[in-house]
Amino acid sequence: MPLNTQLNITSPAHPPHFKSLLEFEEFLQNPDTPYPPVLPYIPPIEAWSKIQSDHGKLLVCHDYKGNYKEVDNPDHVWYTFNFWWACDTFVYFAHDRITIPPPGWIIAAHRQGSKILGTLIFEHTEDQKELLQLLTGPTATPASDQPIPLSRHYAKALARLAAERGFDGWLLNLEYSLSRGRKQAYLTTAWVELLRQELVEAVGPHAQAVWYDALDSDGDLDYGEQLDGENLPYFLASDLFFVDYSWWEGEVDDTIKFFNRIDKSALGDKKLSDIFFGIYVFNDGYNTYKRIQNYLQPSTKKLSAAIFAPGWTWENMESKGTWTWQGWWDHELRMWMGPSPPSDVASDSDYKPLSDFVPLRPSPNPRYIPYMTTFCLGAGHAWHVEGTKVLQTGTTSEDGWTDVEKQTSLGDLLWPTPRVLGRRNPLPWTSWSSDGVTGEIYFDDAWLGGSSVKLSLDVDLQQQQPFGWAPPIEVAIPISSLSLTPNLSYQASITYKMDPDMEIPPVVSIFVDTVSDNGNITSIISSPFSSNSDPSPTGWITMTTTFMLASQSTEDFIGSIGVRFWVPPVPQADPSLKLDILVGQISVAQAPPDGVGIPQPLIISAEFDDNTASLIWESGITMALPAGASGSGSTTTTSPGSSTPSSSSSASWEDEEQAQAGVLVAQKGRRAKPNKTKKPQRGRRNRNKGKIPSESDSTDTVEPQWSLDDSKTWYPKFAYFNIFAQLTSSFDSSNINIASLVFVGTSGVDGEKYKLTIGDKYLATILNNSSDVSVTYFIQGVTDRGAVLDPEYCATVVIAAAST
Numbered sequence: 001m002p003l004n005t006q007l008n009i010t011s012p013a014h015p016p017h018f019k020s021l022l023e024f025e026e027f028l029q030n031p032d033t034p035y036p037p038v039l040p041y042i043p044p045i046e047a048w049s050k051i052q053s054d055h056g057k058l059l060v061c062h063d064y065k066g067n068y069k070e071v072d073n074p075d076h077v078w079y080t081f082n083f084w085w086a087c088d089t090f091v092y093f094a095h096d097r098i099t100i101p102p103p104g105w106i107i108a109a110h111r112q113g114s115k116i117l118g119t120l121i122f123e124h125t126e127d128q129k130e131l132l133q134l135l136t137g138p139t140a141t142p143a144s145d146q147p148i149p150l151s152r153h154y155a156k157a158l159a160r161l162a163a164e165r166g167f168d169g170w171l172l173n174l175e176y177s178l179s180r181g182r183k184q185a186y187l188t189t190a191w192v193e194l195l196r197q198e199l200v201e202a203v204g205p206h207a208q209a210v211w212y213d214a215l216d217s218d219g220d221l222d223y224g225e226q227l228d229g230e231n232l233p234y235f236l237a238s239d240l241f242f243v244d245y246s247w248w249e250g251e252v253d254d255t256i257k258f259f260n261r262i263d264k265s266a267l268g269d270k271k272l273s274d275i276f277f278g279i280y281v282f283n284d285g286y287n288t289y290k291r292i293q294n295y296l297q298p299s300t301k302k303l304s305a306a307i308f309a310p311g312w313t314w315e316n317m318e319s320k321g322t323w324t325w326q327g328w329w330d331h332e333l334r335m336w337m338g339p340s341p342p343s344d345v346a347s348d349s350d351y352k353p354l355s356d357f358v359p360l361r362p363s364p365n366p367r368y369i370p371y372m373t374t375f376c377l378g379a380g381h382a383w384h385v386e387g388t389k390v391l392q393t394g395t396t397s398e399d400g401w402t403d404v405e406k407q408t409s410l411g412d413l414l415w416p417t418p419r420v421l422g423r424r425n426p427l428p429w430t431s432w433s434s435d436g437v438t439g440e441i442y443f444d445d446a447w448l449g450g451s452s453v454k455l456s457l458d459v460d461l462q463q464q465q466p467f468g469w470a471p472p473i474e475v476a477i478p479i480s481s482l483s484l485t486p487n488l489s490y491q492a493s494i495t496y497k498m499d500p501d502m503e504i505p506p507v508v509s510i511f512v513d514t515v516s517d518n519g520n521i522t523s524i525i526s527s528p529f530s531s532n533s534d535p536s537p538t539g540w541i542t543m544t545t546t547f548m549l550a551s552q553s554t555e556d557f558i559g560s561i562g563v564r565f566w567v568p569p570v571p572q573a574d575p576s577l578k579l580d581i582l583v584g585q586i587s588v589a590q591a592p593p594d595g596v597g598i599p600q601p602l603i604i605s606a607e608f609d610d611n612t613a614s615l616i617w618e619s620g621i622t623m624a625l626p627a628g629a630s631g632s633g634s635t636t637t638t639s640p641g642s643s644t645p646s647s648s649s650s651a652s653w654e655d656e657e658q659a660q661a662g663v664l665v666a667q668k669g670r671r672a673k674p675n676k677t678k679k680p681q682r683g684r685r686n687r688n689k690g691k692i693p694s695e696s697d698s699t700d701t702v703e704p705q706w707s708l709d710d711s712k713t714w715y716p717k718f719a720y721f722n723i724f725a726q727l728t729s730s731f732d733s734s735n736i737n738i739a740s741l742v743f744v745g746t747s748g749v750d751g752e753k754y755k756l757t758i759g760d761k762y763l764a765t766i767l768n769n770s771s772d773v774s775v776t777y778f779i780q781g782v783t784d785r786g787a788v789l790d791p792e793y794c795a796t797v798v799i800a801a802a803s804t
Contacts (some may be wrong), residue, residue: 014751016068017096021130021154024098025138028157036753038103038166039110042364043206045483045556051359056298056305058272059086059210059240061171064311067094067705070402071102073459075393077325077400079311080378084112085338085362085412085481086355089208089240089303091117091171097130098158101167103751104405108378110166112409113364115208118162121173128179135187150187154192159198169199169208171242178219185219189237210276211238211493216758226251227258227275235275236266242306245280250561252277252295252303273298276306276632285312286341289352297512298357307354310335324397329377329441337415353416360517362558366490368712370589371409371482371561372719372786377408383743385722385780386788387447387497387538387584390743399645405748406720411479413560414439418455419719421476421513429476436460437477447540447584448786453479455563456598457579472569475577476511478562479586486551489591493544493786494563497582501538510545511564514557540584546591548728561588587786589713596709597623601716602793606779616781617779617795619718629706653774717784721747723756728774728798736791741778774800 014032018024062081069078081090090109092101099119101109109116122131136142137151145481161168172192178184192209199207216222216230223244224231235241243255259272279291288307296303313331317323334341338353363371379402383391393399413419418439420432442454455477484490492510499505535541549559567577592598599621606617708714724741747753777797781789 016071016100016102017094018098020097021133021138024157031534033174035164035166036103036751038106038751039369040166041110041115041204041206042113042368043166044113044361045365045558047555047557048359048361048483052088052361053271054302055359056296056301056303057276057359058086058354059089059091059276059304059306060087060310061091061093061242061278061306061308062311062507063093063309064314067092067099068102069359070404074402075400076398076402077194077379077381078402079314079328080402080404080407081310082332082377082407082410083355084109084114085360085409086336086358087114088358088361088725089115089117089168089210091119091210092167092353093119093171095121095123097121097127100161100165102404104403104748106165106167106377108404108407111364111369111407113361115206115207115553116169117169117171117210118167119171119173120158121175122548123173123175125176127176130178131174131176131178132184135184135191144180148184148187150194152198155191155198156202158195159202159207162199163202168203168206168212169239170195171210171212172238173212173214176222177221178215181219182217185215185233188215188219189233192237194235196237208239210240210242211235212242213244220665227255229258232262234269236268236657239274241275243275243277245278245283245308247277249295252301256301256303273304276304278306278308280308281310281312282316283608285316286335288335288353289354289357292354292357293352296357305357317382325379325381325400326397326443330386333415339416354372360481362412362483363409365485365486365556366588366713367485367590369481370713370784371585371587372587372784373408373446373452373480374449374786375410375441375453375583376404376406376408376446376449376451377410377441378404382443382446382450383746384448384450385447385738387536387540388739390722390724390738390741401450403746403748406701406746408449409480410441411439411453412481413478413562414453414455414480418477418479420457420459421478422473424473432459432475435764442582445497445582447497448782448788451581452497452584455579455581455583457577459577461577473567474564475506475567476513476564478511478513478560480562481558481560482588483556484549484559485556486549486553489546489548489593490588491544491546491591492561492586492588493542494583495540495542495561495786497535497540497584499580500535506565506567508541508581509543509564509566510547511562512547512549512559513562514549514559542585556699561586580709586785589785590711592709592711592714593707595626595628596707597626597629599623599716600716600793601718601781601783601787601789602701603721603779603781603789606777606795606797608777608797608799612757614755615723615777615779615797616755617721618754619781621716626706716787718781719784719786720753720782721756722780722782723747724778724780725775726778728776731776731778731796733791733796736778736794737777738780744777774798 014035015027016720018027060081060375064079092099097120099121100637101116101118106116130149135151135492136149137153140149140151142148158170174188178188192211196209199209201560212236213224213231214221215234216224217233222230225244225247227235227241227243232743255275256272259275277296279288281288284291291299292305296305298304314323314328317328334353336354338356340351379400381393381400382389383401393401417434418437420434420437421429422432423429436458438456440454442452446452457475461473494510496508563581563583565579568657600623601619601621603617604620606615608614609616723744723746724738725744726741745756747756778793779797781794
């Protein structure tokens with residue numbers, strides 16, 4: 001989490017990994033408290049699945065210095081992975097027996113539509129006993145001359161662990177010979193099948209068990225480097241098959257031939273794309289693409305690639321003493337999105353970034369998970385809240401923070417060069433050359449989080465428009481692809497910043513179009529141009545609009561959202577368009593239907609726990625009665641064929657005022673219930689109210705007094721919370737200005753969204769005060785739509801500084 005540099009974070013409340021099955025078994029016998037919920041995985045839409053079904057895929061196996069770096073030391077910048085749109089499955093890898101993805105990585109993966117797996121690994125001599133125990137369960141110890149019993153114990157436990165922590169399955173890395181040979185190998189494949197069944201039941205049909213190819217059918221250590229008869233049983237038992245790294249063209253061709261010979265009844269629904277050939281980036285570096293392009297050919301041969309240790313871009317620079325965070329990001333972006341590697345690393349004119357080999361997946365449909373991006377890498381040197389910099393770390397490149405939970409999409413359509421559309425209304429939109437158009441992650445200013453995206457245009461209009469260059473013209477830059485439902489209303493907002501001293505600033509609006517070639521979809525929709533709203537005190541402007549893409553089809557489709565400029569007339573002497581704009585946030589969510597109450601999220605309670613030196617809080621919503629529903633309990637009826645409503649008495653509580661004072665609350669995902677402070681007294685219902693006259697029983701249509709929003713995202717959730725502090729003597733609750741408060745940190749890195757443990761350093765040292773005065777904590781929520789709560793919906797906790 002972004003954390004004040006004078007504070008230490010305590011160890012995670014939930015075990016992040018287990019070093020042995022024995023340690024795991026002890027955990028199972030003494031389970032910890034329920035794990036905080038994370039974002040669920042949302043399967044891709046059918047339109048994209050059809051594209052991907054005839055194509056190879058990318059699996060990314062993350063092995064970076066043993067991992068868990070940001071868990072142990074969050075006040076440092078570490079490697080983060082950001083190109084989820086190219087990654088079908090992500091494996092969080094470490095050399096512990098059981099490696100669990102940290103909650104922030106799970107949230108980042110699911111937010112952008114990737115599956116994420118943990119790792120189960122056996123790789124040393126001392127692991128042989130537990131290799132057998134994996135099959136038999138914790139109690140059975142069969143003698144060498146006795147049959148091996150097969151237990152569901154660990155299959156069920158591992159599936160349950162994945163479900164409880166919110167990730168999607170396991171990489172099975174059994175990399176040591178089996179002591180019981182062929183019999184144990186046979187039972188191992190049966191155990192893998194059990195694990196798959198348990199995963200589907202506990203996690204869902206998307207769950208995966210990935211087999212790393214290191215054993216033959218006799219249970220001996222043998223890296224097959226291709227699919228053949230020796231490892232076929234493991235391939236058939238698992239969901240995906242991860243081939244080791246030492247393969248060459250011959251093994252690839254032999255794999256294809258062998259696959260085509262497998263009996264179709266045994267093969268089931270398996271495809272060539274379920275075979276992932278491993279590529280060790282530390283061996284191949286920027287030449288990684290050649291092994292994909294020359295041998296795997298995902299678009300023609302349909303084979304997939306498993307990219308192991310992509311953190312090479314970081315560690316290679318570090319080993320040479322040339323590492324800087326900005327330098328690493330430049331290398332990382334070129335590795336994945338292009339256009340080419342740095343000239344001092346490679347000079348290959350045929351270079352292709354890794355994302356070129358797979359269709360890029362759109363973000364999940366905002367009707368299931370609100371789309372919200374602040375263009376944050378999940379690491380940085382500063383932290384911003386509504387444009388105010390509340391944290392600036394040290395001066396070295398390593399100083400900073402890492403919290404992958406805060407990571408959001410960087411906009412898959414911006415890299416390596418933004419796509420540009422233009423027109424002169426009412427002429428149709430046309431593609432423009434991208435010459436003079438750039439995008440970059442900008443760390444010096446942001447709306448929320450650690451960074452924004454900077455779009456720069458320096459365009460010669462004479463070369464762009466066949467009808468003449470003179471404005472007024474419209475220019476659009478798509479930023480991010482996302483899945484959308486036709487004929488469904490969405491609410492979108494964009495927050496941006498421009499040079500306030502521009503002589504003739506363009507007018508900005510939101511732009512939505514379709515990426516897929518679907519003639520039934522309206523191709524382009526833009527929000528109406530209007531005068532910009534007043535900027536915030538930090539110069540950022542937010543625009544909000546509602547849009548719907550009309551279609552005769554009911555199938556979800558791939559669309560995109562971006563920014564549009566209306567460029568007013570300029571002097572004829574200057575045919576160029578020069579423009580810089582920072583985009584700080586884009587959000588899209590399903591719009592509420594008309595006539596429903598709009599929920600207002602809030603923090604309903606907060607306290608300080610002296611025993612753990614922790615702030616703990618709960619969230620909920622208020623929701624006023626919708627317009628037209630605040631009368632004295634009338635039921636609206638409409639006669640058939642008439643739009644004129646009539647009225648009759650309705651059922652009501654005798655204490656109307658109390659009945660209408662409803663505050664819904666939720667305790668960390670628990671069922672909503674009335675706020676106890678405003679709970680209505682139990683009253684007797686007036687039985688005469690609510691009865692409709694008998695003469696209208698057969699002719700009038702009864703309409704409810706109010707309607708509810710039944711969409712999946714109607715109840716707003718929180719992305720994270722900011723925590724500030726100030727001496728109580730200086731804290732003014734009627735005029736809270738975060739710029740004058742001390743930033744303590746955010747929720748998140750330890751998986752605790754509703755709790756922040758201060759740790760072993762006292763807040764008094766930050767505030768430079770003695771321990772005998774009180775301190776006020778201010779807890780501020782940021783919703784999953786990117787809205788920062790106004791102070792009246794936040795919470796404060798006043799404690800004596802000595803308590804910390």
